[in-house]
Amino acid sequence: MGTCRQGPLTDIRILDLTRVLSGPYTAMMLADLGAEVIKLEQPKIGDDSRHFGPFSNEESAYFMSVNRNKKSITLNLKSPEGKELFKTLAGQVDVILENFRPGTMEKLGLDYKTISQINPKIIYASISGFGQTGPYSRRAAYDGIVQAMGGIMGITGEKGGKPVKIGSSIGDIIAGMFCATGILAAYIHLKKTGEGQYIDVAMLDSQVAILENAISRYTVTGKVPGPTGNTHTSIFPFETFPTKTEDIMIAAGNDVLWCKLCDALGCPELAEDERFCSNPKRGFNHDEMFALLCLRLAEKPAEEWAAILDKAGVPCSLINTIDKVLENEQIQSRDMIVEVDHPIVGKNVIAGIPIKMSLTPGSIYKAAPSLGADNSNVYQELAGLSVRQLDDLKKSGII
Amino acid sequence: MGTCRQGPLTDIRILDLTRVLSGPYTAMMLADLGAEVIKLEQPKIGDDSRHFGPFSNEESAYFMSVNRNKKSITLNLKSPEGKELFKTLAGQVDVILENFRPGTMEKLGLDYKTISQINPKIIYASISGFGQTGPYSRRAAYDGIVQAMGGIMGITGEKGGKPVKIGSSIGDIIAGMFCATGILAAYIHLKKTGEGQYIDVAMLDSQVAILENAISRYTVTGKVPGPTGNTHTSIFPFETFPTKTEDIMIAAGNDVLWCKLCDALGCPELAEDERFCSNPKRGFNHDEMFALLCLRLAEKPAEEWAAILDKAGVPCSLINTIDKVLENEQIQSRDMIVEVDHPIVGKNVIAGIPIKMSLTPGSIYKAAPSLGADNSNVYQELAGLSVRQLDDLKKSGII
Known part of the structure; x- marks a missing residue:
């Protein structure tokens, strides 16, 4: 004060x-x-x-x-x-x-x-x-x-x-x-x-x-934007995932981060996988990617994954309640x-x-x-x- | 331009x-x-x-x-x-x-x-x-x-x-x-x-x-705030309601607006109802109030109700998608x-x-x-x- x-x-x-x-x-x-x-x-x-x-x-x-x-x-x-x-x-x-x-x-x-x-x-x-x-x-x-x-x-x-x-x-x-x-x-x-x-x-x-890009998305494509949940409209993966405990938000905004993410999760083979080797491909094959990442993430509690991903330099966060915000x-x-x-x-x-x-x-x-x-x-x-x-x-x- | x-x-x-x-x-x-x-x-x-x-x-x-x-x-x-x-x-x-x-x-x-x-x-x-x-x-x-x-x-x-x-x-x-x-x-x-x-x-x-009042709600009461949906934490009614068509947001922020709302919905008896005569009572008996209002609101499409409530001076809005925002x-x-x-x-x-x-x-x-x-x-x-x-x-x- x-x-x-x-x-x-x-x-x-x-x-x-x-x-x-x-x-x-x-x-x-x-x-x-x-x-x-x-x-x-x-x-x-x-x-x-x-x-x-x-x-x-x-x-x-x-x-x-x-x-x-x-x-x-x-x-x-x-x-x-x-x-x-x-x-x-x-x-x-x-x-x-x-x-x-x-x-x-x-x-x-x-x-x-x-x-x-x-x-x-x-x-x-x-x-x-x-x-x-x-x-x-x-x-x-x-x-x-x-x-x-x-x-x-x-x-x-x-x-x-x-x-x-x-x-x-x-x-x-x-x-x-x-x-x-x-x-x-x-x-x-x-x-x-x-x-x-x-x-x-x-x-x-x-x-x-x-409203950010919602106006331009609508006026350019003619599609009326609706709720998008916890995902990003054009970056993949950029969303919340379930873990052994609570959900975690992970944002791998580019190919380098994608590879780091796969390594940190202990599934380096996904980084090599042709289905996921670029952001557009990860978008196209999103549901498969999501399911495979969920398999790994289900193995540990969210806090443990957060520590691992932080160390690997992959942007992530628990979804903090207000008590956790105050303690951060x-x-x-x-x-x-x-x-x-x-x-x-x-x-x-x-x-x-x-x-x-x-x-x-x-x-x-x-x-x-x-x-x-x-x-x-x-x-x-x-x-x-x-x-x-x-x-x-x-x-x-x-x- | x-x-x-x-x-x-x-x-x-x-x-x-x-x-x-x-x-x-x-x-x-x-x-x-x-x-x-x-x-x-x-x-x-x-x-x-x-x-x-x-x-x-x-x-x-x-x-x-x-x-x-x-x-x-x-x-x-x-x-x-x-x-x-x-x-x-x-x-x-x-x-x-x-x-x-x-x-x-x-x-x-x-x-x-x-x-x-x-x-x-x-x-x-x-x-x-x-x-x-x-x-x-x-x-x-x-x-x-x-x-x-x-x-x-x-x-x-x-x-x-x-x-x-x-x-x-x-x-x-x-x-x-x-x-x-x-x-x-x-x-x-x-x-x-x-x-x-x-x-x-x-x-x-x-x-x-x-974060507005979330911090003070937590530090004063010790209760961790969670998602509150489309309601207000301390004003009633202040939420979305289903209608014959889509949902409508209605905010009757005080007793005068509450009476106007009841009149406009054609249920003036609710304005007289002891269970709902003050904001704290409407909060306490929220679920009954909500159910009774829903009964009336189910009778007409959202757009029709919006016109009626606007005329009556009760704050309300359809939940606009982006196309509707652009036309507003x-x-x-x-x-x-x-x-x-x-x-x-x-x-x-x-x-x-x-x-x-x-x-x-x-x-x-x-x-x-x-x-x-x-x-x-x-x-x-x-x-x-x-x-x-x-x-x-x-x-x-x-x-």
């Missing part, structure tokens, strides 16, 4: 109105790299995800996992005083980030058009299910909906089986990641020209952007599992920062904030409010 | 040595937003993915889908003249991007340490399977390996069933996306201080960073499916740009380049080579 806000983005101040996952993920990425993120939440209730289980000492583990390194303030955006205070804050930040349903910020009178008149340099980024434009723009979306509509489910699942949803909410996360890139690109333009702008990222668009020596050595001290919860385990920078590394220096934890210092510093004024706002439920 | 390179990043020049997917995805994201990307490929062979099928007029559809908006030059980095030429180019660019196995650039004498002595302002970004450090750093990785090792497979699949690989190569793509954010963050620091730096992004780290009116209206004119192939269909910026929008203005298409102009402009020198380099196989 780090000790202070640090990284390449320490000059950037973000007012973050987002809830649950997509926007909070964006803000987390930027906060990890040093941005000052002021998370603005509804008084008393806060981000919906504060109420998602499981809980640790009544704090949501979900909320804690995606809101480290942030400040929290409360503000009722429906009250006239709340709106005024929001506008004051908007004049003091570089970025506003929101993920309400399109139209909500307009209804509140706090949309980009209004705010950019107060602060023309503002970068105002919105994440929504379907985007700010188009026939579906006003519909609500959830992760599962965009995974289904955007095509990724249709290509995930057992071969010939039913479509399967990805086990983490990548409908939200991918959109959050694109938005982070968009904000930094806009900031580069801002620093060059002094101009702010509006950024519109849709969860559905973002799903389409990660490589993942640990890369600081990708971090223990954070939370004032209420104590030790809290979250994922680390995947962007490793040599000169300006980011840091995880602070657990997720309790609701409104930073009201005093933020409102005093950025809006010049007195302790008395803060008390009054609190009493009237505005903060 | 746009007409010229435009966007917030037009001042950034990137020398891109990456192959296949992770790095090419990073470079594509930045090129889409205006960066000048010079893709450096091995003479005669080029990026491995140029040889991945399916092909359209002998051009790889795979390669075309991820290399739009880029220039291509060829250079043999193993020859002394190639190394010298590389160093000349390195002095003329802002970013070097590579995704060789760790150690390769050192072996070539073209690692960060060497290049930063020539150009201290350089941002040098590496994407690798396991990262530049740690016990696995020198191992080769493929998408399937990091999906298995990083935990996402272990939480994806039918409930109680076997782990399933995600149908697109998110092991590569997620790493590419983090790297794009890292490069822009480093560029912001560069513009402020004049300092370059090294960025190390690992595919495995990147997988850990998108929302996706089309957002320019997320783009036809590009390729000089050899003609019309080529690829995914659009998911980051929509109001003032400095990116553009897709150019199909993927043929191998070495930009040798003349790049080497003349950035290395001052004459036509004669270029001819000689070509004859000797250096470019």
Whole structure:
């Protein structure tokens, strides 16, 4: 755990109105790299995800996992005083980030058009299910909906089986990641020209952007791609195999690796076998190849084979459950599992920062904030409010 | 299709040595937003993915889908003249991007340490399977390996069933996306201080960073998360249902939507039913709820239900196959499916740009380049080579 806000983005101040996952993920990425993120939440209730289980000492583990390194303030955006205070804050930040349903910020009178008149340099980024434009723009979306509509489910699942949803909410996360890139690109333009702008990222668009070769496979061949199970569409062998114990993933991406694999499995005769001597041949005779490899792999437990193949330089992996991920020596050595001290919860385990920078590394220096934890210092510093004024706002439920 | 390179990043020049997917995805994201990307490929062979099928007029559809908006030059980095030429180019660019196995650039004498002595302002970004450090750093990785090792497979699949690989190569793509954010963050620091730096992004780290609540669910409850099928772990109903035809995804994220769903399905009595009146109760009595909803949903085809639920404001979607994704009116209206004119192939269909910026929008203005298409102009402009020198380099196989 780090000790202070640090990284390449320490000059950037973000007012973050987002809830649950997509926007909070964006803000987390930027906060990890040093941005000052002021998370603005509804008084008393806060981000919906504060109420998602499981809980640790009544704090949501979900909320804690995606809101480290942030400040929290409360503000009722429906009250006239709340709106005024929001506008004051908007004049003091570089970025506003929101993920309400399109139209909500307009209804509140706090949309980009209004705010950019107060602060023309503002970068105002919105994440929504379907985007700010188009026939579906006003519909609500959830992760599962965009995974289904955007095509990724249709290509995930057992071969010939039913479509399967990805086990983490990548409908939200991918959109959050694109938005982070968009904000930094806009900031580069801002620093060059002094101009702010509006950024519109849709969860559905973002799903389409990660379909990889599925689009080209379809448009070139006319065949509609379906679930492909745990195989690769054009590299053989590149799939999961049963062993004496659990399955193992093996990827022999070229002829050299194929020979190494055959040697390591103790069946060098397969490396010489004409049926399997090139990748196209291994694809053509896939089922025979698979069956022969299975025969050998059935003889030892997966862990033993993994050690043998690692030593032989053949890419492979057990299919880790989360407990194994947390124990993995490589993942640990890369600081990708971090223990954070939370004032209420104590030790809290979250994922680390995947962007490793040599000169300006980011840091995880602070657990997720309790609701409104930073009201005093933020409102005093950025809006010049007195302790008395803060008390009054609190009493009237505005903060 | 746009007409010229435009966007917030037009001042950034990137020398891109990456192959296949992770790095090419990073470079594509930045090129889409205006960066000048010079893709450096091995003479005669080029990026491995140029040889991945399916092909359209002998051009790889795979390669075309991820290399739009880029220039291509060829250079043999193993020859002394190639190394010298590389160093000349390195002095003329802002970013070097590579995704060789760790150690390769050192072996070539073209690692960060060497290049930063020539150009201290350089941002040098590496994407690798396991990262530049740690016990696995020198191992080769493929998408399937990091999906298995990083935990996402272990939480994806039918409930109680076997782990399933995600149908697109998110092991590569997620790493590419983090790297794009890292490069822009480093560029912001560069513009402020004049300092370059090294960025190390690992595919495995990147997988850990998108596990979402799986880590906290495990560390708080001690239960190892497994595949959850097409359901949500804490919202009910939020899953796929069979209909008279194909399955439909329905997400009723709160009590209001639950009532709307019951009304729209013509079973308002369920909205009144005590067993289902709150989300926790719907979770507790999930199987009964599911069975009752299935009874109604079995009466009409999925498309008909989708229209009814859309009208009622209940989030839902058919599980689109890729052909349906391409036809979707929302996706089309957002320019997320783009036809590009390729000089050899003609019309080529690829995914659009998911980051929509109001003032400095990116553009897709150019199909993927043929191998070495930009040798003349790049080497003349950035290395001052004459036509004669270029001819000689070509004859000797250096470019």
